[in-house]
Amino acid sequence: MTRAAPAAGSAALSHEARADLDFVLAWRRRWADRLYPRLVAETRAATADTPLADRKAAMPQVRAQPVYPWFAWSERASQKALWRAVSDAVAAEGPIEMPAHPRGSLTLDPGLRLPDWYTDWDIHVQPGGVWRADASARVYELGAKLVMMGDNDDYAFHSRFVETCAGDLGTPARIVDLGCGFGKSTWPFKRAYPEAEVIGVDLAAPCLRLAHAKAEAQGLEVHFRQADVTTDTGIEAGSADFVTATMLIHELPQPQLRGFFAEAARLLRPGGRMAVLDFQFTGDPVRDTAMVEHGTRNNEPFLPGMMAQDTAAMAREAGFARAGWVAFDERGKGRLPTLAWPERAEWHFPWAVLEAEMPA
Numbered sequence: 001m002t003r004a005a006p007a008a009g010s011a012a013l014s015h016e017a018r019a020d021l022d023f024v025l026a027w028r029r030r031w032a033d034r035l036y037p038r039l040v041a042e043t044r045a046a047t048a049d050t051p052l053a054d055r056k057a058a059m060p061q062v063r064a065q066p067v068y069p070w071f072a073w074s075e076r077a078s079q080k081a082l083w084r085a086v087s088d089a090v091a092a093e094g095p096i097e098m099p100a101h102p103r104g105s106l107t108l109d110p111g112l113r114l115p116d117w118y119t120d121w122d123i124h125v126q127p128g129g130v131w132r133a134d135a136s137a138r139v140y141e142l143g144a145k146l147v148m149m150g151d152n153d154d155y156a157f158h159s160r161f162v163e164t165c166a167g168d169l170g171t172p173a174r175i176v177d178l179g180c181g182f183g184k185s186t187w188p189f190k191r192a193y194p195e196a197e198v199i200g201v202d203l204a205a206p207c208l209r210l211a212h213a214k215a216e217a218q219g220l221e222v223h224f225r226q227a228d229v230t231t232d233t234g235i236e237a238g239s240a241d242f243v244t245a246t247m248l249i250h251e252l253p254q255p256q257l258r259g260f261f262a263e264a265a266r267l268l269r270p271g272g273r274m275a276v277l278d279f280q281f282t283g284d285p286v287r288d289t290a291m292v293e294h295g296t297r298n299n300e301p302f303l304p305g306m307m308a309q310d311t312a313a314m315a316r317e318a319g320f321a322r323a324g325w326v327a328f329d330e331r332g333k334g335r336l337p338t339l340a341w342p343e344r345a346e347w348h349f350p351w352a353v354l355e356a357e358m359p360a
């Protein structure tokens with residue numbers, strides 16, 4: 001797989017910071033483009049006489065291959081190195097400056113107690129998680145931009161999601177983005193639907209502060225609020241035309257996953273729609289095994305559980321109709337018509353979209 005190396009960082013970064021980031025990205029590229037295909041080839045060769053039935057059968061075989069220790073170690077070690085390099089790169093930046101005359105709003109809840117399941121894990125191995133301080137949000141922002149290895153320049157990923165999964169909403173009055181992070185999933189909705197009221201909700205105050213500051217810098221009127229989207233967002237019931245959540249639900253334990261669907265259903269008006277971007281199994285035993293192990297190695301403990309659940313059925317139990325997953329190809333067409341991905345030899349995330357609607 002040959003792709004141009006992504007430009008690490010911006011003009012504001014020092015030469016040293018850029019060199020560190022380039023090193024880590026080259027390492028991650030090698031892991032994805034060389035080590036993963038080698039793991040696949042070794043596993044296939046070892047199981048040529050007894051093809052693997054499913055991911056359970058695959059796991060011991062995958063782990064037995066000579067390249068496996070390097071593949072597994074490189075995944076976690078390069079992620080740690082990424083955070084080190086990114087933290088160094090943003091170390092000089094001060095607190096996030098709040099805009100003086102915002103068009104949108106930021107509503108924080110100083111009394112909100114962050115749940116233990118959320119604070120117990122340094123998600124994505126990011127030291128301290130995304131919620132501790134302004135620096136956490138800045139580190140997360142730069143890390144998120146770089147980690148997708150050239151697939152996410154200018155957040156094209158999320159724009160493609162909006163275009164292909166929510167490009168036909170007509171004139172929505174309200175759009176709610178649950179688990180909005182630092183806003184990269186929320187801003188494109190406001191760009192696509194400038195007349196709509198767009199609301200982003202997250203637990204992490206630093207991320208919301210950054211989301212708000214960056215929305216204002218782009219001239220986007222977006223409303224950000226701090227709340228737990230698995231309990232109560234504080235937004236009126238039946239008021240949203242569209243509810244979305246990108247890269248959120250694999251971070252939720254099972255009871256909270258049910259809470260998420262209940263809250264999404266509560267927010268939507270009759271006939272309102274939901275699109276949730278996350279991961280699904282591909283049916284390729286080696287790739288699916290690597291994905292389950294990614295949850296462990298990347299400190300995403302609830303990821304395998306979410307993927308193993310019938311989340312479409314959970315959505316139906318919460319009151320949704322026509323719930324089903326389709327594949328999402330972030331480098332090509334975006335939303336695909338079925339749950340099948342184009343062939344790719346290198347490691348990539350099995351992105352997929354759960355679509356559902358409230359009965360009219």
Ligand SMILES: C[S@@+](CC[C@H](N)C(=O)[O-])C[C@H]1O[C@@H](n2cnc3c(N)ncnc32)[C@H](O)[C@@H]1O
Pocket residue numbers: 118130178179180181182183184185201202203204207227228229230245246247248251
């Ligand atoms: C991987 S990030 C995705 C952010 C954004 N949607 C995107 O696509 O870039 C997941 C976000 O969900 C937030 N989150 C996790 N659990 C949450 C909850 N129960 N309520 C609100 N936000 C939550 C985290 O703080 C984090 O910002």
